[in-house]
Amino acid sequence: MPVRGAALVAFVGLVAFWEFAVARGYVSPIFLPAPSSVLLALGELWNAGTLWRHVSESLVRLAGGWTVGTGCGLAAGFAIGVWSLGRAVGVPFVSALFPIPKISLLPLLILWLGIGEASKIATIALGVFFPTAIATYAAIDAVPRNLIRMAQSFDLPAADVLRKVVLPGALPGILAGFRISTSIALILLVSAEMIGAQYGIGAFILQAGNLMLTDQLLAGVLLISILGLALGTALTRIERRLLRWR
Amino acid sequence: MELVCEGISHRYGALEVLDGIDLTVRAGECLALLGPSGCGKSTLLGIMGGILKPSAGRVSVAGNPPAGSLNPITYIFQDFALLPWRTVEGNVALALEHRNLAAGELRARVGEALARTNLTEFSTAFPRQLSGGMRQRVGIARALAVDPAILLMDEPLSALDAQTRDLLMEDFLKLWLATRTTSVYVTHNLHEAIRLADRICVLSRRPGRIKEIVAVDLPQADRAMPVAARAMAELGERLWDAIRAEAQVAEREIADG
Incomplete structure (x- = not known):
């Protein structure tokens, strides 16, 4: 399996080159600190105990915002997907509001909800809501009509058609939407924390930048990357479990 | 049960697909609906099963479904219509789960349907793991599990390759001869119609009208015998003459949206 290891070798090579370049003084450690630093x-952050504080506040915001946005997005997506009045009302709304960069609403949300957690969670929820709603109704639209007709021909009640045919048929598309919505949630999390937060990975990165502590700054970026990677891996696991039939 | 169509006409917008169909499917017979593609055969089948409302005319059933029939009018689909996320037995059970059966009866019905279609050893396989022929067996098993009074089949073999089609047709015929469930078999394949049907209803091209109804007098069990070959061939030619001109025109028609 020489090809499988290739990515790892390239990655290690790059980091080693980076370390070497800083150690030899080709680049200034103030602008690009070595991986080891x-x-x-x-x-150090871990030992000082501040690391957990930043990470846990970020996680609470991320989980809160993503859950609210996903719950509402699924509900709206289903209403649009299975109900013609829901579609008539919902699609123009969603299409009109989807392109708004949600971070631009943060100042307004701060005015409405205060500078505390609520405005940040609402920003993330809004950002997650639209792609989830769109992915959900698109996934429902893609469920083959012949399967629904089959279920109806065997006289399945509407609730059963929804639960046994539409929902499992839409699941791959919905889970693909989760992948997009988690990455959007991460972007909004960091942005919102940079605009108004004392703790949180985004706030930490900003503060480190202000003090030109580039090693701490990059440590924050590393944390965000690890978080994103962990979420992606978790989603892959969930997909494998739920979509075994594929 | 008997199925009676009276004055069925249907149009999709300005497109007239069926025109004045009067047809009775007799209890215990297999009636083939034969016609060129686009003649409205599938539409007629949809109307017969009540999943489509005709623009004019009415469909009625006469007689009572047999005791234990859970879904009197049952379809077998051309594209099998299996849920890919359910196993073979799960797909068969789908037709039963909402009927409030005792757990034992549900399992017994699924088991029996799988046994009759020789699928028992594949009961935990997913559809993607099966060949087309096996998938349609699952479709047939699902239909048998509800003890249908009337079977409506929409080109059930036309998505299969020629050999699979012949094998499955013979198996299906054996199953059908054991129960003689009233059946409507939509096909554009002369060979299938002649092999399976008691009567063959030839439809004209669009708008579909009944051109003629041909009774096949020989019992199905004897049709494959060498002595029957000549009579079967003659019947085939006669039917082919009836549909050839229509098929030629239908082939040159531009598909509509």
């Missing part, structure tokens, strides 16, 4: 900074 980034890890060291991460260790």
